[in-house]
Amino acid sequence: MLPQKLLMHFSHFSDEDNVFAAKICDMVEFCKSKHSARYSFFLNERQCAIAEDVLEALGFFNYLLFGGFESASRKVLGIFPEYCEPDKDSFPITAVKFSYRKIDKLSHRDFLGAIMSKQIKRETVGDIIVGEGEAVAFIYNTVKDIFFNEISKIGSVGVKLSEISAENIEVKQNFLEISGTVSSLRADCVFSLAAKVSRNQAVLLIKSAGMDVNYKKIFSPSETLNCGDVFGIIGYGKFKLEEVGNETRKGRIHIKINKYI
Numbered sequence: 647m648l649p650q651k652l653l654m655h656f657s658h659f660s661d662e663d664n665v666f667a668a669k670i671c672d673m674v675e676f677c678k679s680k681h682s683a684r685y686s687f688f689l690n691e692r693q694c695a696i697a698e699d700v701l702e703a704l705g706f707f708n709y710l711l712f713g714g715f716e717s718a719s720r721k722v723l724g725i726f727p728e729y730c731e732p733d734k735d736s737f738p739i740t741a742v743k744f745s746y747r748k749i750d751k752l753s754h755r756d757f758l759g760a761i762m763s764k765q766i767k768r769e770t771v772g773d774i775i776v777g778e779g780e781a782v783a784f785i786y787n788t789v790k791d792i793f794f795n796e797i798s799k800i801g802s803v804g805v806k807l808s809e810i811s812a813e814n815i816e817v818k819q820n821f822l823e824i825s826g827t828v829s830s831l832r833a834d835c836v837f838s839l840a841a842k843v844s845r846n847q848a849v850l851l852i853k854s855a856g857m858d859v860n861y862k863k864i865f866s867p868s869e870t871l872n873c874g875d876v877f878g879i880i881g882y883g884k885f886k887l888e889e890v891g892n893e894t895r896k897g898r899i900h901i902k903i904n905k906y907i
Contacts, residue, residue: 663696687722688769689722695860710726714739758771759801771783820907822907823888825902825903851882852866853865887903
């Protein structure tokens with residue numbers, strides 16, 4: 647449970663957020679009492695944002711979020727004693743390269759599905775970067791043996807695994823561009839265009855599941871989005887409101903959305 651002094655500070659947190667925030671507090675207490683570094687599993691972007699908010703509220707700043715390379719989306723939180731400089735090399739992360747024929751087209755979903763089929767928990771797998779004939783997955787060291795001993799195929803495609811240094815990996819984020827017009831920049835209007843669902847569906851999804859906007863969850867369909875906002879609902883993808891253009895004669899707004907792929 648969160649310390650009493652933080653409960654009011656984070657009164658907007660959901661029960662799930664409170665449980666996660668309490669774990670961050672426990673990590674800090676362990677680090678202070680045992681004078682030893684403490685590492686989380688891989689956190690998604692929303693969890694990273696919550697972790698930073700909690701650590702700032704605690705006045706604890708000797709930490710590092712690192713996912714194996716600089717622009718990683720999923721990251722491990724390292725909490726370090728005051729006398730220790732946060733060290734990326736100490737993180738329990740391994741970069742695993744998958745090699746396969748270039749004519750075999752594999753997607754991020756193919757890799758994630760094959761990995762999850764081995765009963766590997768999502769929290770032990772970071773970013774997966776897929777290219778032509780090769781892919782790199784950043785994983786927690788505890789599941790390295792499972793990867794090398796049990797994964798030889800992704801779907802029906804044979805793959806060869808090797809452990810590599812992440813220093814020279816070039817990461818290029820690919821997007822699918824979505825353009826159209828919306829009646830307003832309300833969350834339900836923008837999400838309806840982005841996810842290709844009806845306005846009513848968008849309203850119901852936001853109210854029931856919540857929509858992550860800049861890694862914080864909202865439940866109000868009328869919330870206004872701004873250019874540059876990153877948003878999404880689990881199961882429907884992740885998007886960025888890339889451009890907000892001029893209004894049409896009928897008062898609709900031209901926008902461009904990038905979908906992360």
